[in-house]
Amino acid sequence: MEYTVQALARLAGVSSRTIRYYDEIGILKPARVNSSGYRIYGPAEVDRLQQILFYRELGVSLDVIREIMLSDDYDGIAALREHREKLLEKRRQLDVLISTVEKTIKASEGRIVMTDKEKFEGFKKKLIEENEKKYGREAREKYGDEAVEKSNRKLMNMTQEQYEAAEKIQSEMFETLKEAFKTGDPAGELAQKAADLHRQWLCFFWDSYSKEAHAGVAQMYVDDERFTAYYVRVQPGLAKFLRDAVHIYTGMNK
Amino acid sequence: MEYTVQALARLAGVSSRTIRYYDEIGILKPARVNSSGYRIYGPAEVDRLQQILFYRELGVSLDVIREIMLSDDYDGIAALREHREKLLEKRRQLDVLISTVEKTIKASEGRIVMTDKEKFEGFKKKLIEENEKKYGREAREKYGDEAVEKSNRKLMNMTQEQYEAAEKIQSEMFETLKEAFKTGDPAGELAQKAADLHRQWLCFFWDSYSKEAHAGVAQMYVDDERFTAYYVRVQPGLAKFLRDAVHIYTGMNK
DNA sequence: ATAAACCTTTGCGTAACGTTAATGTCAACA
DNA sequence: TGTTGACATTAACGTTACGCAAAGGTTTAT
Known part of the structure; x- marks a missing residue:
């Protein structure tokens, strides 16, 4: 049984180009070449090709297949x-x-x-507008238009369920944070749990989370009086405490 | 907020080469180029890059991403x-x-x-040697060394369970075939079931199944007197009946 | 002033072939 | 015998999404 390239290709269900390529890279050489330069393959080559295709089907690269077939002790x-x-x-x-x-x-x-749901839509739109009025310009200056706009878009795209979940996380975070504040230890278990909840809450609004950005936001709570004021209303010193907890949480406390 | 290639790359967590490549293929052009030829990216580009990376993470090709981002109505x-x-x-x-x-x-x-398990090993070896003595030369001539050797190797590699399963399939096939023979219809349900069992039995010994080879074996049962003799002992005309059933089963009956 | 750390473009390399081009060979049919 | 059509050959470029290196200009820090 001798085969020419195309015959072998049809037999094996691959293209003739593949057969020639395998010759080119030296993993399947023809048994002989006839006077016209045609590649002629015999039974041993059929067998070898089937082995190659077996490994190839398993997703093994031809390079590795070559090694498999070259070394007997492989x-x-x-x-x-x-x-x-x-x-x-x-x-x-x-x-x-x-x-x-x-x-x-x-x-x-x-x-x-x-x-x-137009009502909910309107509600969120108003919320965004309010946010824009309050913190828009400064945030844009500090973090760039794209961050603010993305945050807004993210909020726009949130479903009601997501929004409620975010609010729930946030209130949970505040409860945990207040408890943690009593211990006075930003590295403690409670404070770290609060930091983690804070991360979770952030992730509702951020497309991608990074430690750096998280730590940055925590620092902002301290630097920006509006945020500080908000936290002070809950508990004086809370913003700094959260910042410390987050900086430890993110490993940015060096 | 303006970024140079490396700054943007670090921000996004990709290489600067990637940024330049995206410029090259036109999916992310810099906001402007400064007097020294440096690429300068602004907020809009950061946003765009994040979108690109989002789709890329989903495994979408850059070509498709380009189309996604080019057309607004996409x-x-x-x-x-x-x-x-x-x-x-x-x-x-x-x-x-x-x-x-x-x-x-x-x-x-x-x-x-x-x-x-040396006993089982020896048993199978003997079986192979017997097969070789009986049909080896002819089979080698007809189907080539590789087919015979592969069949032998397959048999060698079979576990005892597999071997027993193969024997069970074979006897089931014979029972079904004899029943089918009584109906006299090789296209009937019973005969086709026998043909299918025959295929299953073959697959215990073959690495790859093909209709052509299956039909060829069935024809061999008729052409080769040793096989015919074996089938005749069970029931005269059985080999031809099986061949007809298999030829119909494989669609080779034209 | 000089070195380090940037930036630029150009161009080759990757895996496993697909595709095209230009040309030679073989079997069959009129 | 000539022609046709299906095959064969080699050579070379294209594909993806960059990595890597070279050769050179720019910026920044000391």
Whole structure:
């Protein structure tokens, strides 16, 4: 049984280019070459090609396949085990991806529902306008237009459920923070829990979280009198305490 | 807030090369270029980059991202839904891959256990030698060395459980075939079931199944007197009947 | 003044082929 | 015997999303 490139390609269900490429990179050389320069493949090559395709189907790179086939003492099982780990890791990543995409779709669908609910829409719009009036200019100057606008958009896009969840987190954060303040230890368990809740609350409004930004906001609570004033109304010294807790939480306390 | 390439890169957590590449392919152009040719990015570009990175994290290609961002009327949700389907398909493929790899590993482990079981080993070796003596030369001539050797290797690598399962399938196939033979209809339900069982039995010995090869084996049962003799002992005309059933089963009956 | 740390463009390299171009070969049919 | 169509060959560029290096200009700090 001898095959020319195309015959072998059809037999194996790959393109003739693939066959020639495998010759080119030296993992499947023809049994012989006839007088016209045609590649002629025999039974041994068919067998070899099937092995190559087997590994290829498993997602092993041709480079690795070459090594597998070159060395007789190659531990194929160990390689496969390693490869399986890679595949599992890939699937984990894929799962995260899928859930993110689904969340995004759901959020978008939520937004559609939301635009229908005009009352809630108006409410949030008013809330944004109020925010803009109060802190808009300064925040824009400090953090740039894009941060403010994104925050606003984020708020616009929030569904009622999300909004309520955010408020709940925030009040929980304040309760925890007040309890923590009594202990006077910003590195303590309660204070760190408050810092974590603060992070959670921030994540309702931020597209991406970073330690630096979190620490920055905490510092802002101290630097900006409006925020400080708000915190002072709850408890004098609370803004600084939260800042210290967050700076420890984020590891930015050096 | 203005950023140079490296500043923006650090902000976004990507390389400066990536930023320049995005300029090159036109999905993120700098706000302006200063007198020294430095790229300067403003708030709008930061925002745009974050959008790009968002889609990129979802595994969307830059080409598609470009289209998403170019057209205002682009239906982002529909695109994401489509993308989700692709991701799910990818995960299905990955799952198949993983289970195949795991099966392969298990089979290999089985082989290791098997080599320990010397009795069974010897038994199978004898079986292979017998097969070789009986049909080896002819089969090699007809189907090539690689097919025979692969079949032998397959048999060698079979665990006892697999071997018993294969024998069980074979006897079931014969029972069904004899029943079907009574009906005289190779296209009938019973005969087709026998053909399917025959395929299952073959798959214990073959690395890859193809209709052509299956039909070829069925034809061999008729052409080769040794096989015919075997079938005749069970029931005269059985080999031809099986061949007809298999040819119908594989769609090779034209 | 000088060095370090930036910035720029240009261009090659990656994996596994797909695609095109220009040309040669083979089997079959009129 | 000539022609046609299906094959074969090599060579070379294109693909993705950048990494890396070279060669040189700019900015900033000491």
